[in-house]
Amino acid sequence: MRLTVFWDRMRQQFGDTYAESVAKDYVMAELDGRTIEQALADGEPAKRVWQAVVATFNVPSKLQ
Template sequence: MAVVRLSVFWDRMKQHFGETYAESLAKDYVLAELDGRTIDQALADGESAKRVWEAVCATFDVPQRLR
């Protein structure tokens, strides 16, 4: 996967989960692949959008076209 910009990350999140659920998921769902952090926490800690997106894809059934 190429570099994922933060704007592209959020676009993909909203395409797959819907705007409201994407925001809720990012705030509340803890991902093991992110060392027990939420998406919001990982991004705030400086984790790359690419790594966070890869963790989302590993956790949820994200279609290939959005990977």
């Protein structure tokens, strides 16, 4: 998954402003206690990070 696709899905799920806030502030157990931003900066693949988002939040099937 490309980062552009990842961020497009994040914006579709959370809206433009809230997507950035979730990525910066929400610590996720599925990402070993990191935020989305931290996980991506550490080199985690965007697909794995998105799968963690899907596991944590109620993401509609069309975005999964």
